[in-house]
Amino acid sequence: MYKEFKYVILGAGPSGLSFAHRLLENGETSFLIVEKENIGGGLCRSKDIDGSPLDIGGGHFLDVRKKNVLDFLFKFLPEDEWNKFERISKIIIRENEIDYPFESNIWQLPADEQIEYLISISQAGCNNNKPMPDKFKDWIYWKLGNKIAEEYMIPYNNKIQSIDLDRLGTYWLYKLPDVSFRDTLESCLKKQQSGTIPAHAHFLYPKNFGYGEVWNRMATAIKDNIEFNTSVESVDFNTLVINNKYKAQIIINTIPWIELVGSIGIPDQIINEINTLEYNSIDVTYYDESVDTSAHWTYIPDESISHHRILYRKNFCANSIGYWTETNSKRSISGSNWKHTNKYAYPLNTIEKPKSINAIREWSESKFVYGLGRWGEWEHMNSDVAVEKGLNLADFLIGKL
Ligand SMILES: Cc1cc2nc3c(=O)[nH]c(=O)nc-3n(C[C@H](O)[C@H](O)[C@H](O)COP(=O)(O)OP(=O)(O)OC[C@H]3O[C@@H](n4cnc5c(N)ncnc54)[C@H](O)[C@@H]3O)c2cc1C
Numbered sequence: 001m002y003k004e005f006k007y008v009i010l011g012a013g014p015s016g017l018s019f020a021h022r023l024l025e026n027g028e029t030s031f032l033i034v035e036k037e038n039i040g041g042g043l044c045r046s047k048d049i050d051g052s053p054l055d056i057g058g059g060h061f062l063d064v065r066k067k068n069v070l071d072f073l074f075k076f077l078p079e080d081e082w083n084k085f086e087r088i089s090k091i092i093i094r095e096n097e098i099d100y101p102f103e104s105n106i107w108q109l110p111a112d113e114q115i116e117y118l119i120s121i122s123q124a125g126c127n128n129n130k131p132m133p134d135k136f137k138d139w140i141y142w143k144l145g146n147k148i149a150e151e152y153m154i155p156y157n158n159k160i161q162s163i164d165l166d167r168l169g170t171y172w173l174y175k176l177p178d179v180s181f182r183d184t185l186e187s188c189l190k191k192q193q194s195g196t197i198p199a200h201a202h203f204l205y206p207k208n209f210g211y212g213e214v215w216n217r218m219a220t221a222i223k224d225n226i227e228f229n230t231s232v233e234s235v236d237f238n239t240l241v242i243n244n245k246y247k248a249q250i251i252i253n254t255i256p257w258i259e260l261v262g263s264i265g266i267p268d269q270i271i272n273e274i275n276t277l278e279y280n281s282i283d284v285t286y287y288d289e290s291v292d293t294s295a296h297w298t299y300i301p302d303e304s305i306s307h308h309r310i311l312y313r314k315n316f317c318a319n320s321i322g323y324w325t326e327t328n329s330k331r332s333i334s335g336s337n338w339k340h341t342n343k344y345a346y347p348l349n350t351i352e353k354p355k356s357i358n359a360i361r362e363w364s365e366s367k368f369v370y371g372l373g374r375w376g377e378w379e380h381m382n383s384d385v386a387v388e389k390g391l392n393l394a395d396f397l398i399g400k401l
Contacts, residue, residue, distance in 0.1 A: 012042065033227070052319060076218050106184055126142055136349075138166075155303045159300075232255060256279065
């Protein structure tokens with residue numbers, strides 16, 4: 001009565017696709033991916049807009065730290081099909097434009113501004129032996145001082161997160177650049193950037209396609225194992241039956257847990273934990289105008305402007321024109337330009353999130369349902385990390401059945 005598989009994977013984004021391919025590499029063919037869209041890639045999908053690819057999940061660039069992940073991705077889009085770029089990203093701060101990260105590039109501002117920033121950083125809690133706070137907003141003041149906090153970090157995060165910043169924790173901040181006061185001082189005196197190199201200092205982008213191409217190829221290679229255009233409506237956690245149609249021995253969940261609250265067999269306490277998980281939504285809007293800049297993208301902290309980032313696709317996507325913006329959907333303004341809303345864009349790092357997601361995953365694994373990727377683990381992660389986690393989970397599970 002049911003179609004039976006050893007593994008049913010919910011979602012054909014980078015994490016689900018990588019998990020599936022690792023199964024295949026190990027000779028395991030009894031798996032199915034259930035995907036609500038008509039194409040694989042999730043947030044990393046691209047679509048042709050105005051004659052060139054546009055990354056509908058927002059600006060996506062590949063910066064892989066692990067060789068095995070890079071080798072895995074090159075199997076689908078070989079190395080010679082990628083261009084390598086040195087990142088050029090700017091921050092617009094009032095009438096000035098400086099490179100990212102802010103703390104390493106204060107030297108690019110007028111001298112009297114540099115003095116004000118340096119004094120402010122010298123007074124920050126981290127430079128005066130104050131303990132690190134538990135809340136994100138307090139942490140910003142503690143780490144960067146009042147001036148960077150109020151002119152850049154708080155307005156920018158108000159825009160992208162669109163949540164009371166006091167509700168966010170600090171456990172995820174290891175992902176942000178860590179520039180010391182000494183580094184900032186040194187960069188101002190030497191008039192050059194110093195301190196740690198930010199993520200994506202170099203990045204790869206497909207030569208002839210959008211970022212979605214690698215995932216599209218990955219999905220196409222296993223298209224007979226993917227049910228596209230099929231939304232996961234229900235999972236019976238007692239029998240591991242999905243949509244009353246597919247039966248699994250193990251389920252890999254890469255879709256937002258919130259999508260599963262109507263399912264069968266979830267205890268009330270776990271439903272409550274799922275309901276505490278929060279996310280934000282991002283609108284990507286295309287403009288065909290030409291902007292004279294060498295930057296790949298620009299951050300806009302000014303709260304009077306709705307979007308927080310501009311991506312100049314002509315500077316990384318061959319033969320393209322125009323740019324797109326990223327705006328938290330709560331701040332988005334209507335207009336006639338092409339727009340795509342990513343309902344699930346960023347999992348929010350609320351103070352209570354680690355406790356909730358740990359409880360959910362611990363319970364679900366006892367039912368042979370494994371959370372994987374950005375939504376299964378409810379964690380900001382780049383696509384290379386989603387791939388790595390998919391490969392690792394498959395390695396862990398292979399042979400268990
Ligand atoms: C604005 C932005 C910029 C980013 N920039 C970068 C970058 O520069 N570099 C980088 O490496 N990463 C970047 N990322 C992160 C990257 O998008 C994620 O790491 C990656 O997409 C995670 O893959 P995933 O498979 O875990 O989740 P997703 O890509 O979200 O895939 C989940 C899949 O589940 C499907 N799904 C959801 N609900 C259902 C349902 N009910 N039924 C069936 N299917 C469902 C979705 O359609 C999707 O295909 C960025 C993310 C955002 C939002």
